[in-house]
Amino acid sequence: MTTTRDKLEMVLARLAARAEDERVFMGLYPEAARAAADAADDRRLAGVSLGPLDGMLVSIKDLFDVAGEVTTAGSIVLRDAPPAAKDAAIVSRLRQAGAVILGKTGMVEFAFSGLGLNPNYGTPGNAVDPARIPGGSSSGAGVSVAEGTSEIAIGSDTGGSVRIPAAFNGVVGFKPTARRVPLDGAFPLAPSLDSIGPLARNVQHCALADAVMAGEEPHILDPYPLAGLRIGVPRGRLFAETEGMVEIAFEKTLGLLGRTGARIVDHDIDDLLRAMREATLHASIAAIEAAEIHADWLTTRAEDIDPRVHHWLVRSSAVPAHIYLRMMRRRRSLIEAMDRRLAVVDVLALPTTAITAPLMAPLEADEVLYNDADRLILRNTQMANQFDLTSVSLPLPHCERPVGLMLVARHGSDRRLLEIAAGIEALLAS
Incomplete structure (x- = not known):
């Protein structure tokens, strides 16, 4: 049986091999992720689970606060900003659900474009064709899920910034109703429009992440009948x-x-x-x-x-x-x-x-x-x-x-x- 730690180490080894040209992730948390992965494996051996996200590899867009880290929102302007005092609300909820947060993914500067280009930190190539754009602004999020370095990626969507990279990279992207998921600790683009949503390889994983971030009980979806829809x-x-x-x-x-x-x-x-x-x-x-x-x-x-x-x-x-x-x-x-x-x-x-x-x-x-x-x-x-x-x-x-x-x-x-x-x-x- 593949353990959470095994999954994590395979991803970290893959990222280490391309470290000199890394454009999908802005930063990694290998030791914290290993500790979270080991804890998830220990719970599994003991027959205990924190829920369906327990042990899943999750990345977060570089506009969510992580305690002790500077949140740059894809901009060099914010590199000298004070470190975050605490985790963003959604980061805290994901950790409590047992998610293994392995790093922050790249994005368009200040999340201000649907294309995904970032001249400051580099643009990740599309997961299907690296010569093409990844879509934005959650560019690294879309690529990380499509290439398999994240099982779930958390992005933000103010005008399409979750759904565009999902579409361009061949994965699922969900934009919830605005204010359904708390924005506390997320660097804003436009507070009237901002939403926080997941990207994943299937709808079920998006639903699980969305429920956790919204403070609801995760559930298994009952697919809606299509006849008469x-x-x-x-x-x-x-x-x-x-x-x-x-x-x-x-x-x-x-x-x-x-x-x-x-x-x-x-x-x-x-x-x-x-x-x-x-x-x-x-x-x-x-x-x-x-x-x-x-x-x-x-x-x-x-x-x-x-x-x-x-x-x-x-x-x-x-x-x-x-x-x-x-x-x-x-x-x-x-x-x-x-x-x-x-x-x-x-x-x-x-x-x-x-x-x-x-x-x-x-x-x-x-x-x-x-x-x-x-x-x-x-x-x-x-x-x-x-x-x-x-x-x-x-x-x-x-x-x-x-x-x-x-x-x-x-x-x-x-x-x-x-x-x-x-x-x-x-x-x-x-």
């Missing part, structure tokens, strides 16, 4: 510019679902998407809130910030307070309108991203191409954050490059969404 497809704005490979995989999946007896209907939300775009015309909610968080060093440490991140933060810092307040008031009414619109379907289904992971080098060399790709890649996922919804990305099988299927449901329906995802996951595996 009401699936809305929001064709229109969210399907423009879709890559052929993505479109083919998505339509094939709809065909599979239809043959199970699921009821698939077009479900228009374009009017609400337009209204949200008009409400955020001056700048995105994420950019405005991030500009306030980083105001103290936008000028004094400008040379230390990725220019692609710095540009948007500075631009958004000029938005007047009354514009932001009106924007947030309008958002509240649109959230209510979207909730009413989704009441007649069980889930929305659409591609997680309009395109598969593009090549990294052209994006690094061309700022216009970078911004265009970032916009397109974030387009589908950010809708769930803007309208305070819950969402999951599932990998679609038999694609030349990873393609994600995104399911979106009303806020608060997290458990039911995961059960629906488990049912669809089983169908895709059959």
